[in-house]
Amino acid sequence: MRLGTVRRNGSTQAFRQEGGTTTYLPVRDVGELLAREDWRSLAGEQGPAPEAGALEQPILRPEKILCAGLNYHDHAAEVGQEPPKYPTIFTKYANALVGPADDVVMPAASTKIDWEVELAVVIGQTVRHADEAAARAAILGYTVLNDVSVRDWQGRTSEWFQGKNWDRTTPWGPVIVTADELDPEAGLALECEVNGVLKQSGTTADMIFSCAQLVSYLSEFMTLAPGDLVATGTPAGVGLARKPREWIPAGAELVTRIEGIGELRNRCVAE
Amino acid sequence: MRLGTVRRNGSTQAFRQEGGTTTYLPVRDVGELLAREDWRSLAGEQGPAPEAGALEQPILRPEKILCAGLNYHDHAAEVGQEPPKYPTIFTKYANALVGPADDVVMPAASTKIDWEVELAVVIGQTVRHADEAAARAAILGYTVLNDVSVRDWQGRTSEWFQGKNWDRTTPWGPVIVTADELDPEAGLALECEVNGVLKQSGTTADMIFSCAQLVSYLSEFMTLAPGDLVATGTPAGVGLARKPREWIPAGAELVTRIEGIGELRNRCVAE
Numbered sequence: 001m002r003l004g005t006v007r008r009n010g011s012t013q014a015f016r017q018e019g020g021t022t023t024y025l026p027v028r029d030v031g032e033l034l035a036r037e038d039w040r041s042l043a044g045e046q047g048p049a050p051e052a053g054a055l056e057q058p059i060l061r062p063e064k065i066l067c068a069g070l071n072y073h074d075h076a077a078e079v080g081q082e083p084p085k086y087p088t089i090f091t092k093y094a095n096a097l098v099g100p101a102d103d104v105v106m107p108a109a110s111t112k113i114d115w116e117v118e119l120a121v122v123i124g125q126t127v128r129h130a131d132e133a134a135a136r137a138a139i140l141g142y143t144v145l146n147d148v149s150v151r152d153w154q155g156r157t158s159e160w161f162q163g164k165n166w167d168r169t170t171p172w173g174p175v176i177v178t179a180d181e182l183d184p185e186a187g188l189a190l191e192c193e194v195n196g197v198l199k200q201s202g203t204t205a206d207m208i209f210s211c212a213q214l215v216s217y218l219s220e221f222m223t224l225a226p227g228d229l230v231a232t233g234t235p236a237g238v239g240l241a242r243k244p245r246e247w248i249p250a251g252a253e254l255v256t257r258i259e260g261i262g263e264l265r266n267r268c269v270a271e
Numbered sequence: 272m273r274l275g276t277v278r279r280n281g282s283t284q285a286f287r288q289e290g291g292t293t294t295y296l297p298v299r300d301v302g303e304l305l306a307r308e309d310w311r312s313l314a315g316e317q318g319p320a321p322e323a324g325a326l327e328q329p330i331l332r333p334e335k336i337l338c339a340g341l342n343y344h345d346h347a348a349e350v351g352q353e354p355p356k357y358p359t360i361f362t363k364y365a366n367a368l369v370g371p372a373d374d375v376v377m378p379a380a381s382t383k384i385d386w387e388v389e390l391a392v393v394i395g396q397t398v399r400h401a402d403e404a405a406a407r408a409a410i411l412g413y414t415v416l417n418d419v420s421v422r423d424w425q426g427r428t429s430e431w432f433q434g435k436n437w438d439r440t441t442p443w444g445p446v447i448v449t450a451d452e453l454d455p456e457a458g459l460a461l462e463c464e465v466n467g468v469l470k471q472s473g474t475t476a477d478m479i480f481s482c483a484q485l486v487s488y489l490s491e492f493m494t495l496a497p498g499d500l501v502a503t504g505t506p507a508g509v510g511l512a513r514k515p516r517e518w519i520p521a522g523a524e525l526v527t528r529i530e531g532i533g534e535l536r537n538r539c540v541a542e
Contacts, residue, residue: 222438
C-alpha cells in the first residue's frame, strides 16, 4: 500500500494506492489518516493517480524528524570514520521540510550545500523501550528524504543541527510505502543525481544499524509516535567527501530516488 | 506580566498575573493564549493565585525547544573549552518536558544524570533573518528550565541529543515573565540545588551570547514562531565538572530558580 497527500482545490487531501487503484480520502494528510483506527479501510473516492507535481509532503508537519548520521559503511569510510558503536542522532523540525516536487531554498549565507539521499522510516505505533521485534512492528513504512546539508554551518560547532535545519531545505516523499512491501535489509538501491549526473548510488543493505535497530535505540530514551520520521543516514558519494569537494549549484535539479518507493525531483533555487 | 497554566477540574487553564491580580483565562494553555491577538487583554475570571503544586507546563507541547550549549564563560572554563565563536545548538522535543512541580523520571539505563539550571526565552513573534533589535522584540518573555542531562548517553557520539531528550526529564516553568520586567544582560541570579545543597549559583550577565543574539542567530537559518523555547545554557557547577564528579541520586529533590521568575521544585524518581 502507498499513502500520500496531494494538493487539490486550494487544500490538501490524503490518498491510498493499492493494486493500481487510487482512493482519495476525506482527511487532509497522511498524519490525520494515521490518527484514525480505520485508516487501512477508510472509504473515499476513486480517481486517477495524482500527478507528481501536485504531491505535497505526505505528513504536513511531522512533530519529530530524527536523523541518523554515519550509518552506512561506505559513507563512514569516505569521511574517514570507523563504523560507530552507537547510532549518531541529530534532529530537524518541520520548518526544514518541503514536498517531493517543491523548490529547495538554497541559503544565501552558504556556498557549501550538499546532498544526502536517505531512506526514512515512518512510525506507525506509539513505542517506548521497544526491542528489535517491537520496533520492527512499529514501522508503518518507508519514504525518501534528501538531508540537504549546509556544511559550513554544520561544521561550526560539534552539534550539526545548525547545518541541518534551514527552512525549506529537506524534500521528502513522494509517498509512504508500507513496510510489508519493502525489505531495506535485503537491499534497496538509493540514488542521488544533481543536474542529471549520478552522485550517489548505494544500497540500504550497507546500513550499519538497521531501521528496526535505529527505532529500538531511539525508543530507549524517548517515546516515538505515529507520524514521526526517522531518516536512516546516507551512503557514499556526498559532495563533502569528493576530491575536489563539490556543492549544489544554484538552479540545480536534484533528483533523489529509492527503489520501490519513487523519486523526489526538486529545483534548488537561490534564497 | 506573568503567564502560566494551571491544572483545574481535570483539564488545564491559562492565567495572567498583573499587579497582584490573577486572572484565569478561557484557554487551555499559554500556547493557545499567544495564538490570540488579544492575549494581553483577554477577559477572564479573577481568583486566588494558583498553588505551586497545581502548575502545569506554561505551554503544553512546545513545537521547538532549541538549546544553547557552552554559553556561560564560567561553564566553558570548567569543562575546559575556550569561549566559542558561534553558538552551539542542540534540540529537544516536547516528550522531554515536565511541569514545574512534576516528577523528573530518572532513566534506569544511566547512573550519570546531571543538573543544568537555564534561563529559557519564550518566542512571541514569528521571525526569520532577524537582526539583534528585531530578535529582542520577538522575545515574549523568560522562564526557568533545568536541562537534566544523561551524561553517559550524551557522550556516546558527537551529537548530544541522545543525552538530552529522555522522556520527562526536563522541568520548566513555573511561569513566563514578560520581557519588559526582566533584563538578563544586567544579570539575574540563577541557582540549582540538589537535596538542599546549592550546586550552581551564577548570573545571566555571564552569558557568552545574549538572549537576543541567540534568537538572531537561530533566525538566520530557521523560522521561529510564538511558543518556541530557546534554552540559553547553564553556568558553572554541573556535576560533570566537579571533582569527583557528582550525579543526581534517585529520590533527590531538585530545585531550580531564577531571580525575578520563580522556582521549579521536582522530585527525581527512578523509572
